[in-house]
Structure formats: structure tokens, C-alpha cells
Amino acid sequence: MFNTGSDITGSLEDYLETIYRILGRSSVARVRDIAEEMQVTPASVSPAMKRLSEKKLIRYSKRNYIELTEKGLFIARRTMTRHNLLSRFLTEILGISREQAENDACAMEHYLSDSSMERLAAFFEFLAACPELQVLIKTGFGNCLENETEYLFRCSKSICPLMVHDDKDNIGLELLCLIDLEPGSSRKIARINAAQKIRRQLIDSGFIQGARVILIRPGTTDLPFIVRLDGYDQELPAAMAECVLVYPDCEGTGENDNEE
Amino acid sequence: MFNTGSDITGSLEDYLETIYRILGRSSVARVRDIAEEMQVTPASVSPAMKRLSEKKLIRYSKRNYIELTEKGLFIARRTMTRHNLLSRFLTEILGISREQAENDACAMEHYLSDSSMERLAAFFEFLAACPELQVLIKTGFGNCLENETEYLFRCSKSICPLMVHDDKDNIGLELLCLIDLEPGSSRKIARINAAQKIRRQLIDSGFIQGARVILIRPGTTDLPFIVRLDGYDQELPAAMAECVLVYPDCEGTGENDNEE
DNA sequence: TTCGTTTGTTAGATTAGTCTAACAGAAATA
DNA sequence: TATTTCTGTTAGACTAATCTAACAAACGAA
Numbered sequence: 001m002f003n004t005g006s007d008i009t010g011s012l013e014d015y016l017e018t019i020y021r022i023l024g025r026s027s028v029a030r031v032r033d034i035a036e037e038m039q040v041t042p043a044s045v046s047p048a049m050k051r052l053s054e055k056k057l058i059r060y061s062k063r064n065y066i067e068l069t070e071k072g073l074f075i076a077r078r079t080m081t082r083h084n085l086l087s088r089f090l091t092e093i094l095g096i097s098r099e100q101a102e103n104d105a106c107a108m109e110h111y112l113s114d115s116s117m118e119r120l121a122a123f124f125e126f127l128a129a130c131p132e133l134q135v136l137i138k139t140g141f142g143n144c145l146e147n148e149t150e151y152l153f154r155c156s157k158s159i160c161p162l163m164v165h166d167d168k169d170n171i172g173l174e175l176l177c178l179i180d181l182e183p184g185s186s187r188k189i190a191r192i193n194a195a196q197k198i199r200r201q202l203i204d205s206g207f208i209q210g211a212r213v214i215l216i217r218p219g220t221t222d223l224p225f226i227v228r229l230d231g232y233d234q235e236l237p238a239a240m241a242e243c244v245l246v247y248p249d250c251e252g253t254g255e256n257d258n259e260e
Numbered sequence: 261m262f263n264t265g266s267d268i269t270g271s272l273e274d275y276l277e278t279i280y281r282i283l284g285r286s287s288v289a290r291v292r293d294i295a296e297e298m299q300v301t302p303a304s305v306s307p308a309m310k311r312l313s314e315k316k317l318i319r320y321s322k323r324n325y326i327e328l329t330e331k332g333l334f335i336a337r338r339t340m341t342r343h344n345l346l347s348r349f350l351t352e353i354l355g356i357s358r359e360q361a362e363n364d365a366c367a368m369e370h371y372l373s374d375s376s377m378e379r380l381a382a383f384f385e386f387l388a389a390c391p392e393l394q395v396l397i398k399t400g401f402g403n404c405l406e407n408e409t410e411y412l413f414r415c416s417k418s419i420c421p422l423m424v425h426d427d428k429d430n431i432g433l434e435l436l437c438l439i440d441l442e443p444g445s446s447r448k449i450a451r452i453n454a455a456q457k458i459r460r461q462l463i464d465s466g467f468i469q470g471a472r473v474i475l476i477r478p479g480t481t482d483l484p485f486i487v488r489l490d491g492y493d494q495e496l497p498a499a500m501a502e503c504v505l506v507y508p509d510c511e512g513t514g515e516n517d518n519e520e
Numbered sequence: 521t522t523c524g525t526t527t528g529t530t531a532g533a534t535t536a537g538t539c540t541a542a543c544a545g546a547a548a549t550a
Numbered sequence: 551t552a553t554t555t556c557t558g559t560t561a562g563a564c565t566a567a568t569c570t571a572a573c574a575a576a577c578g579a580a
Contacts, residue, residue: 032557203341
């Protein structure tokens with residue numbers, strides 16, 4: 001349905017990757033092994049092997065062992081590498097659980113382009129070359145995630161020794177709350193100051209750092225705020241609007257300007 | 261084929277997202293607009309609208325305007341948010357071109373789990389709260405990418421003021437080259453010291469930072485090295501093996517230990 | 521009001537991927 | 551050797567998504 005980089009489908013890439021993985025730990029790969037590993041029936045594997053065989057990605061004659069061709073090996077390895085890179089990013093940088101990361105990576109690996117893959121690989125090399133920076137990111141971000149109950153992102157000297165600004169409660173420049181804006185003002189979101197359910201709801205609705213919001217109509221505890229995002233007006237109960245912190249200047253920090 | 265988070269397919273999520281985007285900029289959404297935006301024929305859109313209608317994600321009666329239901333709006337927004345997060349990560353952090361990033365994000369957005377999405381959003385908030393760190397990552401990584409011809413990752417004080425180790429040519433601890441290892445030794449990869457084609461080939465083959473390699477048989481300029489990776493032996497011409505730098509100790513730096 | 525033009529639907533084909541159920545070949549066992 | 555078990559294939563059904571070609575409805579303009 002979507003492009004996969006190679007000229008084969010995501011499903012076939014998965015079959016190749018699975019064969020690769022099996023051959024990496026045992027001497028032969030059979031239909032049954034593949035079916036088991038991929039949680040499909042052998043009846044699904046058979047025709048898939050036929051398709052792979054036609055595309056000259058595996059060597060296979062009926063009821064025999066399965067071998068990867070040069071070309072098949074290449075695609076399998078590349079897919080596996082994408083998988084590893086994505087999975088490592090999710091676990092090592094974002095701190096996602098191994099299981100969830102594997103899940104996500106399994107699906108996304110088919111759609112990461114060559115250039116993105118290369119950059120992601122370079123990113124890990126960069127972090128490896130800068131161990132101090134890597135530690136800073138991991139512990140800093142880890143710290144932020146830990147006090148999830150209050151979900152306050154504070155950049156203090158204890159987290160980030162780079163800080164040049166004063167070690168205030170906040171991040172140096174004061175943030176505004178969405179509810180304090182004048183009607184009609186347009187700002188960029190700096191942070192969602194909420195945890196759990198409210199945080200999830202706001203993020204699902206597109207309230208992410210760097211996104212631009214316009215306050216259309218202020219509200220009260222009874223009357224929801226109306227806020228424009230992506231050119232779309234949506235209602236926001238006061239309890240939620242309170243949690244949206246924005247930059248004080250219209251342009252945001254300028255750092256993340258990705259508007260046209 | 262793969263799980264999408266919502267209980268609908270990636271294709272239907274795309275339709276919802278497109279409708280959302282169209283309604284964000286104009287007052288009505290018609291079959292023709294959707295077909296044009298998604299580069300499919302109107303004959304493909306019609307049945308898709310029927311499927312969405314059955315799932316109560318849009319309100320649609322034949323030959324009329326298309327409206328999102330509450331539930332459809334929710335899925336559309338969440339998909340869009342995932343898209344934006346992925347696209348921003350690819351452009352802002354990895355420095356991928358906007359076009360390529362859009363492409364990748366378009367496909368991957370359907371498979372990023374809720375928890376990963378939330379973490380990615382938090383990651384941007386974290387960087388926003390630590391502007392110094394953000395600058396460090398962007399400029400540092402950017403610098404590394406720039407001198408692509410020699411593709412040397414050096415962590416010098418000019419890039420990273422955090423450096424506690426000496427400002428040597430290399431990253432503090434000396435790296436070894438794969439070709440200098442004793443046969444049978446197992447090391448983690450630190451960096452690929454090559455650009456362009458050789459770099460691409462090595463990465464495609466799974467030679468990424470943190471991956472474990474075992475030198476099975478040393479080679480010469482004529483005889484390729486044999487190296488084990490993912491339990492798989494592969495031949496590596498000397499010219500390529502020379503570019504693989506590994507950590508001197510068996511455990512790697514310990515930072516990225518993701519072996520079982 | 522009538523006739524193009526635009527817009528949307530339907531029919532029918534195709535591809536990919538999955539399943540269950542039935543069958544076939546090979547290996548193991550009695 | 552005969553029979554049972556394991557393994558793999560095939561047939562047939564189904565779903566999702568796309569296309570082309572033909573048709574139908576609505577709109578606009580003369």
C-alpha cells in the first residue's frame with residue numbers, strides 16, 4: 001500500500017527477514033519454522049515462498065530447505081538493520097519498553113527510506129562519539145519522564161550543566177498559559193503541563209510542542225475555550241486549556257519554525 | 261497487514277487524515293478533492309467513503325459533502341499528530357529533507373504506537389526546555405554530517421563543550437580497526453569511517469554503531485575478511501573492513517548494551 | 521429547457537495476503 | 551512392512567485496495 005524502498009511488499013520483506021533470522025541461529029529454514037516465527041499458518045507461507053522464488057530472492061524447490069539468494073540476503077539484512085535502528089531509537093532514546101519498541105519497529109521498518117536510515121545510523125555514531133552529550137540526553141530526558149505525576153519540564157543545572165540562563169523555576173523565558181492569551185493571538189506551544197489522561201488527550205488532538213494555536217474564543221469553567229489548530233476550530237474545556245503552555249512571543253523560540 | 265493502533269487500516273486512516281486536511285483549509289470536502297490530494301482515482305475514493313461510513317467515521321450520503329464524525333475526527337487528528345511528530349524528528353533532528361521526511365512519515369505514521377507517540381512528543385518538549393542541549397545536538401550532529409567526505413566523527417570541545425576527556429584526535433578512548441583484531445575476538449562497532457557508497461553498503465549490511473561483530477577469519481587485499489554479524493558469516497573485502505572501527509574492550513562502552 | 525461538462529457511482533478485473541479444510545509426501549515407529 | 555505422525559501443498563473462500571470503463575446525476579450556460 002505504501003512504498004517500501006525495495007520493490008517488494010512489506011509482507012515479503014518480513015518473510016525474508018524471518019528467514020534471515022532463522023538461518024542466523026540454525027542451519028536450515030523450513031516452512032514450519034517460518035510459520036511459527038511469524039504467527040501465520042503454513043498455508044500462508046507456501047505461496048509466499050513461491051512469490052519470493054519468482055522474484056529470485058530465495059532458492060526453493062518444493063518440500064526442500066529454503067535459502068536466501070544474494071539479492072534476498074541483501075534485502076533481509078537491510079530490513080533487519082532498519083528494524084534494529086528504529087528499535088534502538090525507541091528504547092535507548094525515548095525509553096519505550098523493549099516489547100513495544102519491537103512491535104513498532106516491526107511495522108515501521110518497511111517504510112524508513114534509505115536516507116533516513118543512513119542518518120539514523122549516523123545519529124547513533126554521533127552520540128557514541130559524544131558520550132557526555134549522550135548521557136545528558138538520556139538522564140535529562142529520563143529525569144523529565146520520571147516525575148510524571150507533575151510532569152514539569154525544568155531545565156535546571158542539575159540536569160543540564162550547559163545552562164547559561166538563570167536556574168529559575170522555569171526555562172529562563174517565561175511561558176504563558178493558553179487561557180491568558182488575548183482572543184485572536186497566535187502562539188506556538190511550548191509544553192503540555194499535565195500528565196496521564198489529559199496529556200494524552202491533548203497530544204492526540206495535536207497539541208504538541210512547536211504547533212501553532214490561535215485562541216478564537218476565551219472560555220470559563222462552564223464555557224469551553226475555542227482554539228484553532230491546523231486551521232481547525234476545536235473546543236477545549238478550561239481544565240485542558242490551562243495545561244497548554246505557549247511561548248510569550250508570536251514566533252515561538254524561532255528554533256522550531258516549521259511553518260510555511 | 262500490520263497493526264495500526266486504531267482498528268482501521270492504514271489506508272482508511274489516510275483517507276480520514278486527508279479529509280481532515282481538506283476541511284482545515286476549505287469549507288467542504290468532496291470525493292474529487294480527496295482523489296486529487298491522495299493521487300488515486302475517484303473510483304477508489306467512493307468505496308472507501310462507504311467503508312468509512314459503515315464504521316461511523318464520516319457522515320456521507322451519496323453525492324453529498326463529506327463530514328467527519330466525532331470518532332473520525334479523533335482518529336484523523338491523532339494520525340496527523342503522529343505524522344507531524346515523525347516528520348519533525350526526521351527534519352529537525354536527523355536533518356532529512358522536508359520532502360523525504362514527509363514521505364517516510366506518511367507511511368510510518370500508521371504504525372507508531374500511542375506510547376511511542378507520547379514519548380516522542382515529550383522528547384520535543386524536553387529539547388524545548390533545554391535550548392542549549394538542543395542547539396548542541398543540532399549543530400554537533402550537523403557538523404558531523406557536513407564534512408561528509410571524510411566522515412570523521414570527532415568530539416572536540418568546539419563541538420561539544422561538555423567534553424571532559426582530552427581533546428585528542430579521537431574520542432578519548434582509542435578505537436580499533438576491525439582488521440587489527442585477533443581472529444575470534446568479539447567487539448561492538450563504534451563507527452563507520454567511510455562515506456558515500458562504502459558507508460551505505462556497510463550500513464545496509466548491518467554494520468551500525470552498537471552491533472556486535474566477531475572476526476572469524478582475517479583477510480588480505482586479495483582474500484576477503486570473514487566476519488560474523490547476527491550469527492551470520494559474511495565476507496568483507498579489506499577495503500571495507502578497514503572502515504569498521506570497534507571499541508577496544510569486549511563490552512563496548514557499556515552504554516548501548518542491547519544484547520540478551 | 522436542453523445540452524455539454526463536471527462529478528460521482530457502479531460493475532468487473534486484478535493483486536496481495538490471509539484463512540480453513542482436505543490432501544499428499546516423507547519420516548518415524550511399531 | 552504397515553501405519554501413524556509430521557510437514558508441506560493445494561483448493562477455495564474471503565477481505566482490502568486499487569484500477570478502467572461505462573454509466574448516472576447534477577450543474578451551468580446558452
